[in-house]
Amino acid sequence: MTLVKSTLGRRAFIRNTGLAGGGLVLGFSFFNSCKPKVAEAVGMELEMPKEWFEINGYLKIGDNGVVTIMSPNPEIGQNVRTSMPMIVADELEIDWKNVVVEQAPLNTNLYSWQVAGGSRSISSSWQNLRMAGATARQMLKEAAAKAWQVPASEITAIAGVLSHEASGKTAGYGDMASTAAQLEVPEQVELKEITDFSIIGTTRKNVDGKKIVTGKPLFGLDVQREGMLIAGLVHPPAFGKRLKSFNADAAMGMPGIKEVFSLKLYEDDFDKMAFHFTAFNEVLVVVGESTWQVFQAKKAIEVDWEDAPDVTQKMSLFGNQMEVKHPAGMENSEGHMSKLKELIARNAKVARKDGNPEKAFKNAAKIVERSYSCPFLAHNTMEPMNFFAHVTEDHAELLGPTQTPEWMEPAVAERLGLPLEKVDIQMTRQGGGFGRRLYGHFMVEVAAISQRMKAPVKLVYTREDDMTQGIYRPAYYATYRAALDAENNLIGFHVRAGGIPESPLFANRFPAGAIDNYLAEDFTVDTNITTGAFRAPRSNFIAGAEQSFLDELAEEMGKDPIDFRLELLKRAEENPVGNPESNDYDASRYAGVLELIREKTNWGQNQEGIHRGVSAYFCHQSYVAQVLDIVMEGDKPVVEKVTAAIDCGIVVNPGAAANLSEGGAVDGIGHAMYSGLTFKDGSAEQTNFDRYRLIRHAEAPKAIETHFVKNDIDPTGMGEPPFPPIMGALANALYKATGRRYYHQPFITDRPPLVG
Amino acid sequence: MHPKGYFSTFKQTRKTMATFNLKINGKTQTVDVDGATPMLWVLRDHLQMVGTKFGCGIAQCGACTVHLGDNAVRSCQLPVSAVGEQEITTIEGLSEHGDHPVQKAWLEVDVPQCGYCQAGQIMTASALLKHNPNPTDDEIANAMHGNICRCGTYTRIKKAVKLAAENNS
Numbered sequence: 052m053t054l055v056k057s058t059l060g061r062r063a064f065i066r067n068t069g070l071a072g073g074g075l076v077l078g079f080s081f082f083n084s085c086k087p088k089v090a091e092a093v094g095m096e097l098e099m100p101k102e103w104f105e106i107n108g109y110l111k112i113g114d115n116g117v118v119t120i121m122s123p124n125p126e127i128g129q130n131v132r133t134s135m136p137m138i139v140a141d142e143l144e145i146d147w148k149n150v151v152v153e154q155a156p157l158n159t160n161l162y163s164w165q166v167a168g169g170s171r172s173i174s175s176s177w178q179n180l181r182m183a184g185a186t187a188r189q190m191l192k193e194a195a196a197k198a199w200q201v202p203a204s205e206i207t208a209i210a211g212v213l214s215h216e217a218s219g220k221t222a223g224y225g226d227m228a229s230t231a232a233q234l235e236v237p238e239q240v241e242l243k244e245i246t247d248f249s250i251i252g253t254t255r256k257n258v259d260g261k262k263i264v265t266g267k268p269l270f271g272l273d274v275q276r277e278g279m280l281i282a283g284l285v286h287p288p289a290f291g292k293r294l295k296s297f298n299a300d301a302a303m304g305m306p307g308i309k310e311v312f313s314l315k316l317y318e319d320d321f322d323k324m325a326f327h328f329t330a331f332n333e334v335l336v337v338v339g340e341s342t343w344q345v346f347q348a349k350k351a352i353e354v355d356w357e358d359a360p361d362v363t364q365k366m367s368l369f370g371n372q373m374e375v376k377h378p379a380g381m382e383n384s385e386g387h388m389s390k391l392k393e394l395i396a397r398n399a400k401v402a403r404k405d406g407n408p409e410k411a412f413k414n415a416a417k418i419v420e421r422s423y424s425c426p427f428l429a430h431n432t433m434e435p436m437n438f439f440a441h442v443t444e445d446h447a448e449l450l451g452p453t454q455t456p457e458w459m460e461p462a463v464a465e466r467l468g469l470p471l472e473k474v475d476i477q478m479t480r481q482g483g484g485f486g487r488r489l490y491g492h493f494m495v496e497v498a499a500i501s502q503r504m505k506a507p508v509k510l511v512y513t514r515e516d517d518m519t520q521g522i523y524r525p526a527y528y529a530t531y532r533a534a535l536d537a538e539n540n541l542i543g544f545h546v547r548a549g550g551i552p553e554s555p556l557f558a559n560r561f562p563a564g565a566i567d568n569y570l571a572e573d574f575t576v577d578t579n580i581t582t583g584a585f586r587a588p589r590s591n592f593i594a595g596a597e598q599s600f601l602d603e604l605a606e607e608m609g610k611d612p613i614d615f616r617l618e619l620l621k622r623a624e625e626n627p628v629g630n631p632e633s634n635d636y637d638a639s640r641y642a643g644v645l646e647l648i649r650e651k652t653n654w655g656q657n658q659e660g661i662h663r664g665v666s667a668y669f670c671h672q673s674y675v676a677q678v679l680d681i682v683m684e685g686d687k688p689v690v691e692k693v694t695a696a697i698d699c700g701i702v703v704n705p706g707a708a709a710n711l712s713e714g715g716a717v718d719g720i721g722h723a724m725y726s727g728l729t730f731k732d733g734s735a736e737q738t739n740f741d742r743y744r745l746i747r748h749a750e751a752p753k754a755i756e757t758h759f760v761k762n763d764i765d766p767t768g769m770g771e772p773p774f775p776p777i778m779g780a781l782a783n784a785l786y787k788a789t790g791r792r793y794y795h796q797p798f799i800t801d802r803p804p805l806v807g
Numbered sequence: 808m809h810p811k812g813y814f815s816t817f818k819q820t821r822k823t824m825a826t827f828n829l830k831i832n833g834k835t836q837t838v839d840v841d842g843a844t845p846m847l848w849v850l851r852d853h854l855q856m857v858g859t860k861f862g863c864g865i866a867q868c869g870a871c872t873v874h875l876g877d878n879a880v881r882s883c884q885l886p887v888s889a890v891g892e893q894e895i896t897t898i899e900g901l902s903e904h905g906d907h908p909v910q911k912a913w914l915e916v917d918v919p920q921c922g923y924c925q926a927g928q929i930m931t932a933s934a935l936l937k938h939n940p941n942p943t944d945d946e947i948a949n950a951m952h953g954n955i956c957r958c959g960t961y962t963r964i965k966k967a968v969k970l971a972a973e974n975n976s
Contacts, residue, residue, distance in 0.1 A: 128921030128958045256917045263922035264913045264929060265905040266858015266898030273857040281852075306824065306841065343841075343848040346864075433862050433870060433923040433957045482860075482923030483957050514863045706917055710963065714920055717959025740867035740955065749948035751961035 097151060100225065104232040106190060108161035109139055109183035112232075116211050116225035118145050121155040123176065125167040125454050126259075127484030128714075129770040130707040133258045134173060135180055137703060141250035142184025142243055144208045145224065152258045157456040157476040167454040167484050168584070170671035170768020173703060177765055185240040187231070194230035195222055245701065245763050254706030259480060269480040271451035272511065274439040279507045280309060282500045283345040285335040286520055287356050289733030290580045291381045294333050295357040302337060302351040307344035310504065311337050311352060316495055317466070325368040326455050327462045328375075329492035330521030330581040336500055342511055349513075362579070375552070377579035381733030384426070387551055390576050391528040395422065399547050399572035402558035405629045406568035408534075411543025415534035419607050423531070423596035425796040426727035427551075428524035429735075430585060431745060434482020435517040440497040441507035442467060447474045447498055452481035452488055459491035463498045486584035490522050518743060519735045523728060524585030527555040527592040531600040534568070539608050542568060548593060549574035552582060555589040555596075561641060561669065562601070564627040564634035565619035580730065586718070587771035590670040591778075595723060595796075598666040598779025603792060612665050612783070613649050617642055636669040640698050643760055647696035648676035651758050661691065664783025668776035672767035673699040674760075677716065679752075679780040681788040688788045690720060690752040693780070695773060697757060700764035708769050712757040715773025721746025723778040727797045744797075827887050831856075832900025842888030847871045849887045850897060858898035858926050862955070869954030872927040873897045879934035881953075898926035901933060909933045912971035920958035928954045932968045941972050 100113025111119045120136035120143075136152045157165055164175040188208050195213040196203035199220050207214050214221045262269055287293055299311035315333045317323065335352060339345040362377040412418060438451035447467055453459060456476040464471045481488060497510035512520070527550035534543030544566040548556040554573035563569055585591060605615035622628075624638035645667050648654070654665070660682055667676035680692040693716045702708050725744040729736045737743035782793045791803040823841045830836075831854070838853045850856045850873075859882055862870030866881035873882045874896035901907045909932050919925045928951065935942060935950040942950065947968050956964065 126921075128919075130920065254917075256914065257919055257922075259922060260914050260917060260919065261905055263919045263925050264898075264910040265901075266856075266926045268857045270860075270923060272851075272861060275855055275857070341848065341852040342861075343844045343852070431957060433860070433868065433921065433955065435861070481921060483921045485957075511861075514865075514868075710917065710920060710960065713962055714959035717961055718957075721959065739865050740863045741865060745955050745957065746959070746961075747953075747955060748951040748961050748964070749945075751959065753944070753962070755962050 097149065102229075104228040106187040106228070106232055107183055107236070108158070109180065110143065110187055112187070112224050112228035114225045114228060116223040117149050117151060118143065118211075118224070119151045119153050121153055123155040123162040123165050124172040125165070125452075125456065125478050125481060125484070125488075126154070127167045127452075127454060127481045127488065129167065129172065129711060130257060130704065131167070131172045132480070133255055134704045134707060135176060136258070137250050137255055138177065138180040139184040141248050142181045143188050145211045147250055147255060149211060154478055154480075157460060157478070159457055165457050167770075168486070168489055170673070170770040170772065172768070174672060174765065174767050181242050182240065185242050186236060189237050189240045190231040190234050191224055191227050193234055193237070194227040197230060198222070198227065251701065251703050252705065255704055257707070270434050270482050271437045271439065271479045272434055272482070274450055274479065274509055276439070276441065276507045279439070279509055280338050280340065280504060281342045281345045282336055282338045282497065282508050282510045283349050284496065284510070284512065284516060285337070285349050285352060285354065286331040286516065288519075289356075289381055290330065290521065290730075291359055291379060291733040292356040293331070293359040294335065295355040297335055297355065298353040301353070302348040305344065305348045305351060307340035308348045309338045309340070311335065311348070312503070314496065314499060316492060316499070321465060323364065323366040324458055324462070325366050325373070326458045326489050326491065327495070328364060328366060328490065328581065334496070338500065338504055338508065345511070346513060359579070376577045378577050379579070382578060382580060382730055383732065384729040387526055387576075387730070388424070391424065391526070391549060391551070394549055394574050394576065395528055395530050395547060399549065399574040401570065402556055402573050403563060403569065403571045405563070405566070408543045408545055408568040408570035411534045411568035412532070412545065414536070415542065416537040417535040417607075418532060419535065419604055420530065420532045421600055421603060421792075421794060422529065423599065423794050424528045425526065425592045426729060427526045427580065427582070428585060428722060428726055429518045429728050429737075429743065430483075430485045430487035430522070430524075431518065431743065432481075432483030432485060432487050435514055436487070436493045436512040436520075437510055438491075438494050438497045439507070439509045440494070440501040442498055442501040445469070445473060449474070449476045449494055449498060451479055451494070452484075453478060453491045453494060454481075454484045454486070454488040455491055459494050462491075462495050466495045466499055467502055485586045486588065487522060490583050514740070515738045518728075519738050521581035522583040523580065524591065525550045525553050525555075525582040527589075529555065529593060529596045531596065533600075533604050535608065541566060541604070541608065544568070545570045546597070547572045547574070549576065551576045551578045551580070553589070555593040557589065557593060557635065559633050559635040561623065561636050562619050564629060564631070564638075565623040567628055569628065579733075587670055587775045590668065590771070590775040591722075592796075594666070594668040594670070594775030595778025595782060598668065598776060599782040599792070599794070602664065602779070602783040602786070611655065613645055613654055616645055616667060620645070640674050640760075641667065641669055644674045644676040644696045644698050647758055647760060648678055648694060651696060651756075652678045652694045654678065662784050662788035664780040664785070664787060666776040666779030666783065668772070668779070670775060671771045673697065673769065673772035675772045675776050677773075677777050677780045679777065679784045681784045683788055688785060690781075691754070693752045693755045693777065695755070695757045696760065697769075697773065698760035698762070699769055699772065700762060700766040702759050703766055705759065708759065709757040711769040712773045713755040716755055716777045717746060717751050719774045719777035720752065720781055721750070723781055723796050724798050725750070727800070744799075825888070827890070829887070829890055829895060830892070831895045832897060838887070840887060842886060844887050846873065846882040846885040846887055846890060846895065850882065856897055856899055860923055860926055862924065862927070867953075868924070868927075869931060870924050870927040872930040872954065874930060874934055877934065877937055879931045898930060901929065907933060908971040908975045909936065909967070912967040912974065915970060916963050916967040918960050918963040918967050920960055924954060924956045928956065928964055932964070932971065935968070936972055936975065940976060942968070
């Protein structure tokens with residue numbers, strides 16, 4: 052039995068009731084405010100109760116036993132809108148069929164970490180969600196105890212029914228909800244045993260599935276309101292340019308156009324958080340009646356742009372102050388690559404050093420050295436950036452897709468000159484995130500536009516706006532070196548990695564701790580092209596580079612690639628190099644996924660015509676090993692199958708977790724193989740999907756199979772971890788299939804020589 | 808530079824506006840728009856049918872797929888003036904109760920991640936099955952090639968298309 056201290060205070064409930072508009076409105080309707088009589092729970096319709104009773108900020112119970120569970124976090128496709136309520140429902144002991152899920156608004160009093168980032172939704176809320184369900188279960192028992200005049204400890208709660216065996220009394224949750232809602236919150240509550248979970252660990256389908264396949268309004272772009280105007284932006288055509296002047300006479304004469312103006316987003320002295328920043332602080336705004344009219348009018352504005360000077364942005368990230376330098380000038384991809392090559396050849400900043408790597412390399416019988424690179428990437432969420440705002444004199448309502456409502460709220464309030472409590476932010480379902488919607492400048496933009504127009508406004512980016520606006524995955528470069536002695540033992544390891552504008556290095560990750568003489572260095576290059584977090588930041592390149600190098604090294608040493616990794620992990624587990632605390636992974640769990648993938652793929656039993664590559668990586672608290680099988684169709688490599696072995700602790704929703712594993716593999720293959728954003732004179736050369744290549748149906752693996760390690764460890768994330776390692780597995784399988792080692796992404800444009 | 812911006816002070820020209828009677832999901836809908844307006848925006852902005860999605864605006868991603876007659880077309884490149892008498896079917900009209908075999912298969916396989924592209928995927932898949940009730944894997948991949956899924960649900964999409972074909976045969 053696990054007892055946890057309840058931290059749900061009564062005060063918080065009252066606040067929530069006020070904020071959620073009485074707590075009685077089920078879901079929000081984009082088109083009007085009428086309350087639905089029925090709601091869809093997991094694809095079926097449920098009769099709505101006459102009255103709801105709010106038990107705590109996470110759930111309310113209807114008089115007919117139907118339960119509404121709030122999903123606090125942004126839903127970007129990682130399926131938290133299903134899996135977070137599952138955790139509450141399991142502890143509450145309610146039949147999943149009787150659950151309706153509602154997206155919670157931003158409420159920092161009630162919820163913590165309302166962020167879709169770092170694969171942390173489940174892990175950071177695991178205890179709170181369990182506690183919310185368990186607290187409600189306890190209060191329902193106490194309500195029944197009061198009604199029946201029996202001790203609460205004698206009452207059982209199973210699937211929404213309260214029973215007292217000795218007296219034979221039973222009641223549904225709905226019967227006791229009104230009493231339960233009046234009770235004091237217990238100081239401590241009992242959590243279920245892991246072995247007693249009945250919803251957690253079972254596959255539950257996407258709660259929005261029916262709405263998605265029938266085209267119901269769900270996303271930010273679907274928001275419509277009475278009197279709503281549409282806004283579009285025009286930003287400088289190149290990084291390094293800024294607005295000089297414009298003439299909007301022609302645009303203003305076009306049908307439906309209300310206003311054209313320039314908008315400065317932040318004052319120069321605004322104390323920015325890293326997630327507030329934007330590539331272009333001054334943009335042109337077109338406001339009109341309909342989206343198409345606004346898109347057309349944008350093209351009709353005559354604009355003069357001028358060169359921007361050097362800019363240094365001061366910003367904070369979780370309490371750390373930093374300065375980001377954006378040098379003046381128009382940058383080119385060729386210039387980027389030559390700068391990276393120039394710096395990789397020099398000594399860089401030492402991030403970690405164990406033993407005496409210089410000596411090891413000096414004494415080496417053989418040195419293996421390989422370099423890897425990747426280009427900038429645009430996130431390209433399928434739903435372009437957009438947001439809705441309705442700002443009045445003393446209130447701001449914002450609604451739309453954001454990964455960071457909590458972090459953006461202060462920037463919106465500051466820009467509008469409103470106190471924080473006058474800004475309400477709600478989240479729609481989001482057409483992808485991948486890190487792009489961590490940076491919510493579009494929320495500040497639409498709020499400022501709505502304030503100026505004194506009307507509800509939806510801001511809509513075109514695909515071109517979205518792709519050319521910045522906040523890209525940085526371009527990276529890494530060189531790996533290994534020192535081998537005369538007996539082919541690994542005696543030294545050196546990684547030097549840099550990027551524009553950040554280094555992808557994780558100095559304390561594997562194989563740090565497994566090699567006596569180890570050196571990790573990093574360097575950075577300033578740029579005026581804005582970059583940001585992209586699904587599994589930094590890992591999304593360095594994993595593939597490292598895992599390709601280890602594969603090549605294993606071959607050089609005459610070892611099986613899985614055996615080689617396991618030997619290193621054994622060393623890291625039994626006798627780690629350096630301070631064991633500084634090694635940023637658990638060697639036994641790391642080895643665990645490699646052992647599982649070896650078993651599940653019958654690794655080592657070669658099949659005619661199947662070329663395999665393996666890779667394993669740890670990031671965002673989860674461990675993933677993948678094997679990728681290629682068959683050659685003529686001279687074309689085809690990914691036949693991907694098999695994944697994953698340790699993310701307790702798997703809340705196995706079917707949905709498998710979906711993320713599949714998506715991560717497809718996404719990783721796609722970006723490593725096909726995608727890249729290049730620059731000429733400061734402008735992105737790819738502005739839409741005609742030139743920016745994303746993986747498509749026929750290029751995806753024909754089959755993907757996922758296996759989870761079974762353990763009782765608290766769950767960790769699934770959004771990011773399956774994405775980085777597959778790039779290594781792809782490169783390693785391509786080598787087996789083609790005899791060429793691929794080093795430079797996207798591989799489709801790499802022209803490596805035949806090896807050996 | 809005009810620091811205070813432009814304000815619309817004159818009567819807007821409406822000479823390109825026209826009235827169109829459109830057959831959408833079995834009903835006639837009347838809209839008064841510029842004839843060059845793509846069907847995508849007629850559906851989304853003028854008829855409040857937002858199931859058809861905006862993804863790229865240049866017919867490269869497939870998010871805006873609808874049926875024109877029996878064929879899957881990209882509504883972002885279909886001017887309203889070109890529709891004429893042809894019947895348009897959108898995701899909202901694919902079935903009355905969301906029980907078209909393709910929709911059912913999508914739910915059975917639990918395809919979506921973010922879900923944004925799925926209406927377009929379903930419209931392309933249902934048009935494919937209309938013309939070819941039992942497609943091979945290659946035929947599915949080719950037919951679906953114009954529909955991007957950024958979350959990477961392609962293997963599930965293929966599975967769902969096959970399931971729909973099986974259930975329908």
